[in-house]
Amino acid sequence: MIPPRFPITAQQIDTTLAEFYACVREHPGLGPVFARHVQDWPAHEAKIARFWRNAILFERAYDGNPMAVHMAAGDVRAPMFGVWLGLFDSVLNRSLPPDTAAAWSALAHRIGRGMHIAIQDRDSAGPPKLF
Numbered sequence: 290m291i292p293p294r295f296p297i298t299a300q301q302i303d304t305t306l307a308e309f310y311a312c313v314r315e316h317p318g319l320g321p322v323f324a325r326h327v328q329d330w331p332a333h334e335a336k337i338a339r340f341w342r343n344a345i346l347f348e349r350a351y352d353g354n355p356m357a358v359h360m361a362a363g364d365v366r367a368p369m370f371g372v373w374l375g376l377f378d379s380v381l382n383r384s385l386p387p388d389t390a391a392a393w394s395a396l397a398h399r400i401g402r403g404m405h406i407a408i409q410d411r412d413s414a415g416p417p418k419l420f
Contacts, residue, residue, distance in 0.1 A: 336351070
């Protein structure tokens with residue numbers, strides 16, 4: 290059994306995500322984008338909780354591909370990741386002990402950087418340069 294990346298319980302992950310997505314639904318920039326893609330919030334939150342429990346607790350219960358989902362959405366733009374991470378950090382800092390919030394934030398920022406770069410590259414890709 291692999292130890293968790295940092296001390297946190299599955300319940301803390303679930304509770305934090307429930308608070309985060311409540312904030313997302315109210316956010317003037319992120320809320321409408323999520324609303325276009327999420328029809329079943331409890332199912333979405335459960336899926337994302339499996340993602341984070343896999344990433345943090347190594348539960349191996351998540352089988353999705355978040356990069357492909359974000360790339361295919363069509364209306365997800367690179368600047369949204371900074372907004373998303375800022376909102377996520379504010380929830381982490383309110384909901385969790387400081388060391389746990391910092392550790393989860395660092396992981397989220399690392400994952401977010403990868404997605405930001407992929408979306409940015411997708412959006413800036415023009416015709417191939419022949420010379």
